[in-house]
Amino acid sequence: MNDMLETAGTPAGLRRVAIDPVSRVEGHGKVTLLLDADDRVHQVRLHIVEFRGFEAFIRGRPYWEVPVIVQRLCGICPVSHHLAAAKAMDVIVGARRLTPTAEKLRRLMHYGQMLQSHALHFFHLSSPDLLFGFDSDAARRNIVGVVEAHPEIARQGILLRKFGQEVIRVTAGKRVHGTGAVPGGMNKSLAPEERDALLKEVYQVVAWARDAVHLIQRLHQADAAYYAQFGAVPSALFSLVGPAGALDFYQGTLRVRDADGTLRHEGVRDADYAGLIAEEVKPWSYMKFPFLRALGPADGWYKVGPLARIQNCDAIPTPLAERERRAFVDDAGGRPLHAPLAYHWARMIEMLHAAETIKDLLHDDALLGDERMTGGDRVREGIGIIEAPRGTLIHHYQVDDDDLVSMANLIVSTTHNNEAMNRAIREVARRELNGRTLTEGLLNHIEVAIRAFDPCLSCATHALGKMPLQLELYDAEGTCVAQLARGAA
């Protein structure tokens, strides 16, 4: 039903409401709604307005620069791009299997990224909605409001993120623009004092992460029916899984489940991703719409990210997170959950798993080893896939005989979720906005659904005074009758 809201049958005479840009998501997004005189919704679209040019930015650069330069695509998940590019370039330099030290260092970096990103998203971006309510006072519904009302929760959120950033700093070499991963391995081991400093804190981090799982579990179960239906859109679930179907953020094969949980694709190698998915272009969005080739563009869309990963895997290989995964699965009654708000619960389970994995890795002396590089026969094409905080991230490159990148194709997590996000907001609009007078609180429901996916809309440009939020209301004749701006200077 809600896919009918993608394009209004008769747009003439409908009034347009724009949420521009969507707040508290990374980058620039815009939602437009077309309403009739009785406030019935006829069209809802999420537009990505600044998501372009990445591939052109990379073409022509030496391949060894790419893992560093791609970090500048994104201010929030640079480590994910760093590692996906490094994995692709491993293939280029013939490093089919990294040394144990290099792989564990990269995993440590990656799980640090997962921890800090999930902490930021939950505590900074989403907890205001979840703790205060979607319709609560907009002046309070932000991180500062959380600090005031729940100072301990806010403090833990800040320190969890800080710990993840520190893991990244010691593995990547720098807090931002790190150079730790290079084609064929890593250029730096962990120093014993760096490991010891992290070990002192990691047990507290695991405890806080577990508390965070229980916090979102309580919020979810306190209003279970609403959480389960809000923006729920059944779809296939897409992610990497490790050996024996275990959750793995760094390495594995691609698995796809149908909406009812049935396995559709299993054991697809990263090099074969293009045989699994294709991308559709729609005239009203810069962002493409990936779909499973086997099902076609109409039915082949899918979800990625924490909700997909937690339900796609067969187990989580750390004990506390596995216990929480089982509780999540039991709560859903054995069938996959497709509600965007369930992303938050899944995300916190992943944060706990990341904390446990970091703890385990810090006890592994391989992190201190010196054998960090390997190589082999040089080839012209490399594909690297990892599970980034927001979902599956694909980097695909071709390199010419002069060592310059001649082709780059990046499919980022948010692109995979494009159709799912669009359908989710149409579902929210249909259920919650239809026929009602729009208020800031109601429009926030749309944003809540988008934020649950934690989209990264590509924006590290944040110069002072940029990014105003503008809401415009047009009458049936197309005249702008009301305007509201907030935020920037």
Added chain:
Amino acid sequence: MSAPIVVFCIGNPSRGDDALGPACARRLEAWIAAQHLSERIEVIEDFQLNIEHALDLQGRAAAIFVDAGCVGAAHVPPFDFYPIGPVDRRTHSTHALPPEGVLHVLSRLPEMPVPPAWVLCIRGAAFELGAGLSPKAEGHLTAAFAFLTEQVLRAAPDTWPACRPAGAQR
């Protein structure tokens, strides 16, 4: 022991004039090394300000936030240097906080006094992915860096002068 003065240089070096912050960081780090001031001044570079930067302010005597600016009369060329305090500014924002928001997060954490803080806003013009600094922005950076090193960082923080170009409004 943290250096008493922290300078946050914010921006993405591959986003045109958003690189003003990182470019300032490069110049500042070289200047600090040459002047043997590393025990007095620490430079922190990042893509954007976030909640954990509140913890980087802990125990500081003063803080400066260097960033590109580009919109309206608030950010007139070549640069604008002005004091700020914690402001409960309700930003719709993205994952990022404005400097005043970072101070406000700190002000709400127990036993963490907020240091005096200033913004050095350097005017940029173009922010396209893959572009370098524009010639105009280079000129603005040179002027801002000279002001920062000659009139600010050599002096005691309680004597730092605001420098508001004509037409600047806040």
